[in-house]
Amino acid sequence: MDWTIAAGLDRMVDARHADSFAVELWHHPKAQLLVVSERGHVALRAPGKLTFTRPTGEYRPESDVFVGEWQGSPIFVRVVADDAAIAAAFQASCPVKITGLRPVLDAFDDEVQVAFVAAAIGRWSGMAKFCSRCGTALTPACGGNMRKCGNCRLEHFPRTDPAIIVAVTDADDRILLGRQPVWEPKRMSVLAGYVEAGESAEQAVHRELAEEVGLHGLTDVRYFASQPWPFPRSLMLAYTAHCPHPDQLAPDTAEIETARWFTRADFTAAVESNELLQPSKHSVAYRLIHTWLKR
Ligand SMILES: [Zn+2]
Known part of the structure; x- marks a missing residue:
């Protein structure tokens, strides 16, 4: 879609x-x-x-x-x-x-x-x-x-809550994927979070990455696309961003069970061996990941 x-x-x-x-x-x-x-x-x-x-x-x-x-x-x-x-x-x-x-x-x-x-x-x-x-x-x-x-x-009127979702890459063009404890086993995706009151979407990108995985100082935060996500009532605002300090990665395990950097070869091998389940093909998360995979 x-x-x-x-x-x-x-x-x-x-x-x-x-x-x-x-x-x-x-x-x-x-x-x-x-x-x-x-x-x-x-x-x-x-x-x-x-x-x-x-x-x-x-x-x-x-x-x-x-x-x-x-x-x-x-x-x-x-x-x-x-x-x-x-x-x-x-x-x-x-x-x-x-x-x-x-x-x-x-x-x-x-x-x-x-x-x-x-x-x-x-x-x-x-x-x-x-x-x-x-x-x-x-x-x-x-x-x-x-x-x-x-x-x-x-x-x-029917309400929609804005949330950000972001494909973060590093200098080696690896992508950051993580998983929440409540997801089905093996599911991994790019990170996401709600926009707070009085906050811009870009500010939410910086804050969520700092809170969830300890990454500070993101650069090149750029809008990518949006999609409805009625679970329960989100509008996902997708971004790409660059992380200059990938070694800072330190997941807050209350929110993110695990997070790691993937090369394209890592990602493809994990999907093909069924060690990693991708997001739904109808999600902007899937588009973010596959745009990175092809570029
Ligand atoms: Zn009233």
């Missing part, structure tokens, strides 16, 4: 402000419905294939969100509480696998962008039921893409 070109999903942002818009599209002959849980779980009809169904009954603004037009079909997401509620939405004759997206990402093609929107909307819906300022229950608007507080008038 190339996240740097125009999206295949047309969100129709201007049109969705009209009150009647979502209702009309709900009854469109090509409309399709995805069911997603408040944890971002979806139903798959086959590996990498979302289960779309025809919308039936009346449009329910409290749970049905219009997310855009995909391949000529208006797409709605119905947000339900949990896996059991997803299962209940399907007939017994329609076998589906209900899962979070992260373990099954690599089976997807470009439909992953629809899956990411669905997961993001599902998680936001579960966490945005009440006004964060006054506690009043919120009312959906704009086809479910925003919520309004009827008491203090505050408008609530």
